[in-house]
Every structure is written in C-alpha cells, then in structure tokens.
Amino acid sequence: MIRPSPKARPKRPRSGVLTVISLLMIGSAIIRVGLEAGPALARGTEPEQNPEKTPPENIATPADLQVLLTALLRREDELNRREAAILDMEKAQEIAKRAIDERLDALLSAEKTLRETLALADKAAETDLTRLTDVYQNMKPKDAAALFETMDPVFAAGFLSRMPPDAAAGVMAGLSPEAAYTISVVMAGRNASAPVE
Incomplete structure (x- = not known):
C-alpha cells in the first residue's frame, strides 16, 4: 500500500477535540467544588445553638483540677513527713551507733585493765x-601437822600438793588418820577427771 505523503494528507481541525476536553475538566472541577464547599459553607453560616460549649469528658474542670491539686499537696506533705521521720531515725541510729562504739571501746579498755589487774593479782x-608453802614446809612436821589438822581439807590438800614429797610426807605423818585420809582423797580426786592423753 502506498502511503500518501504528508503534504498530500488533508488537514483536520484540532481545536474541537481540545475544546471538548477542556470543557469536561472545568465541569468536573465545578462539580467537585460544589460538592465539597457546600457543606463547609453551610456549617459556617449556621448559628450556634449553645454558645457555652461543655468541655469534652476527658478534659478536667477547674473543680477537678482543684481536687487533684489538693490531693497532690497532701501527698507531698505526707512524703515530706515520712522523709523527715526517716532522717530523724537515721540520725538516732547514727547517735546510737556512736554510743555503742564508745561503750564497746570503754568495755574493751576495761577488759584489758581487768586482765592486767587479774594477772597482777x-x-x-x-x-x-609460794611463800606460805615455804613457811609450812620449813616448820617442824609436828607443828605443821597441828596446823593442817584445823584447815579445810581442800585448802590443806592445795598446800601439801605444792610441797616437796618428803616435806608433805612429814606433815601427813603427824595428822590424825581421819584428816590424813580426807586430804589424801581430795589430792587423789583433783586430777581424776583430767584426760589421760
């Protein structure tokens, strides 16, 4: 097929199609503005039915805010009282701790002094x-026996156990059989409960 050259084509008027498309777009815009602007204009021109608008439910009224503020102030006062009480308790505990430390130091010092005193005593x-034992063992056995006869058996046994065996034997020989037996039992029983090993 042979195409006619561009010069040979007949010219069509193009302005008619473009005019129709432009008119359709303008009409669509007018309809859209009319649909959306109508209700907006209607809302703007209606008179208000209640000039004093009630606040929505989630917004507090001044009375609610006052109640909340009062509750918060009470809570703050309570917290301040508790904090002051805790601080007072901490101060009292610190004072008590210092007093306990001072008393403990005084007790330790007194214990040390008492130990030293007991060591001296x-x-x-x-x-x-030792001196008294030396005195008793240097006495004549007959005189020492008369003295030991009048002593408490435990006391006498203590002195006799400190004496050398020959001096203790001389004193025991001068004692009455009852006194010698009692002192011997005390001396023998002193170490009976001591561990063997």
Whole structure:
C-alpha cells in the first residue's frame, strides 16, 4: 500500500477535540467544588445553638483540677513527713551507733585493765602461796601437822600438793588418820577427771 505523503494528507481541525476536553475538566472541577464547599459553607453560616460549649469528658474542670491539686499537696506533705521521720531515725541510729562504739571501746579498755589487774593479782596470789608453802614446809612436821589438822581439807590438800614429797610426807605423818585420809582423797580426786592423753 502506498502511503500518501504528508503534504498530500488533508488537514483536520484540532481545536474541537481540545475544546471538548477542556470543557469536561472545568465541569468536573465545578462539580467537585460544589460538592465539597457546600457543606463547609453551610456549617459556617449556621448559628450556634449553645454558645457555652461543655468541655469534652476527658478534659478536667477547674473543680477537678482543684481536687487533684489538693490531693497532690497532701501527698507531698505526707512524703515530706515520712522523709523527715526517716532522717530523724537515721540520725538516732547514727547517735546510737556512736554510743555503742564508745561503750564497746570503754568495755574493751576495761577488759584489758581487768586482765592486767587479774594477772597482777594471780601473780601476787601465786607469790603469797609460794611463800606460805615455804613457811609450812620449813616448820617442824609436828607443828605443821597441828596446823593442817584445823584447815579445810581442800585448802590443806592445795598446800601439801605444792610441797616437796618428803616435806608433805612429814606433815601427813603427824595428822590424825581421819584428816590424813580426807586430804589424801581430795589430792587423789583433783586430777581424776583430767584426760589421760
């Protein structure tokens, strides 16, 4: 098929189609503005039925805000009182701790002093017992026996156990059989409960 050359084609009027499309678009815009602007204009021109609008339910009224503020202030006061009480308790505990520490230091110092005093007293008592034992063992056995006869058996047994065996034997020989037996039982029983090993 042979195409006619462009020069040979007849010219059509193009302005008619474009005019129709433009008119359709303008009409569509007018309809759209009419549909959307109508209700907006109607809302703007209606008189308000209730000039004092009630607030929505989720917005608090001034009375509600006052109640809330009062409750918050009470809570703050309560928290402040509790904090003050806790601080007072902490101060009291600190004072008590210091007093306990001071008393403990005083007790430790007193215990040390008491130990030293007891050590001195034990040393002095030991020295006194040693001297007294020396006195008894240097006495004549007959005189020492008369003295031991009047002593408490436990007390007498203590001195006799500290003496050398020959001096203790001389004193025991001068005692009455009853006194010698009692002192011997006390001396024998002293170490009976001591562990063997």
